[in-house]
Amino acid sequence: MNIGLYIYDEAEVLDFSGPFEVFSTAKRLGAQEWNVFLIAENLAPVSARGGYNVLPHYSFKNHPTIDLLIVVGGVHSEEMHKPNVLSWIKSIDKTATHVASVCTGAFLLANAGLLDGLSVTTHWEDIPDLRRNFPSLTIVDNKRWVNEGKYTTSGGISAGIDMSLNLVAQLKSQALADMVSHQMEYRWQK
Numbered sequence: 001m002n003i004g005l006y007i008y009d010e011a012e013v014l015d016f017s018g019p020f021e022v023f024s025t026a027k028r029l030g031a032q033e034w035n036v037f038l039i040a041e042n043l044a045p046v047s048a049r050g051g052y053n054v055l056p057h058y059s060f061k062n063h064p065t066i067d068l069l070i071v072v073g074g075v076h077s078e079e080m081h082k083p084n085v086l087s088w089i090k091s092i093d094k095t096a097t098h099v100a101s102v103c104t105g106a107f108l109l110a111n112a113g114l115l116d117g118l119s120v121t122t123h124w125e126d127i128p129d130l131r132r133n134f135p136s137l138t139i140v141d142n143k144r145w146v147n148e149g150k151y152t153t154s155g156g157i158s159a160g161i162d163m164s165l166n167l168v169a170q171l172k173s174q175a176l177a178d179m180v181s182h183q184m185e186y187r188w189q190k
Helices: 013-029 083-093 105-111 124-133 160-172 174-183
Strands: 002-005 035-040 044-049 052-054 068-069 098-102 143-147 151-154
Touching: 002 013, 002 160, 013 035, 013 098, 013 160, 013 174, 068 083, 068 105, 068 160, 083 105, 098 160, 105 124, 105 151, 143 160, 151 160, 160 174
Parallel strands: 002 035, 002 068, 068 098, 098 151
Antiparallel strands: 044 052, 143 151
16 A cells, blocks of 8 residues: 655645654554655655755655545645646545545645535634635534545644544554554544
């Protein structure tokens, strides 16, 4: 299973680092067939929030097939309007078995037209904007993550870790998800 996390300039560091840690720890503890990687538009360093520079493993042009795509949050206002980004997300959605977002990554999925009519969530601070900009969505504001078919959306930062542990439980087993949480010394809010 190929698990790709889409990152971009001003992405929230823990929105991608937290899920990356969850899935790479799951790989070490029992999901050896998982391939976890970061994807950006190109292979140039990505300057995440706070000036945290990250090298993506792949670009839009050279990544492997993606089974689980995770679109992370951050300063998303420009990112959600880039035609090539939205087109790429739509193309991945056609073949991916699971698509998820952390925090304001939901805005990118929504603007790509993937979440129409679904129940979704995002960071509490951004719920009014999501509701206003995408009235066809059913916004859930009292859950850390929401599953709707192949789509999973979460609140911000630590909620993305909780969502990722939930995905490990769905994709592999509850026992593995519990082991990952314990290994990370993370108190999972199920």
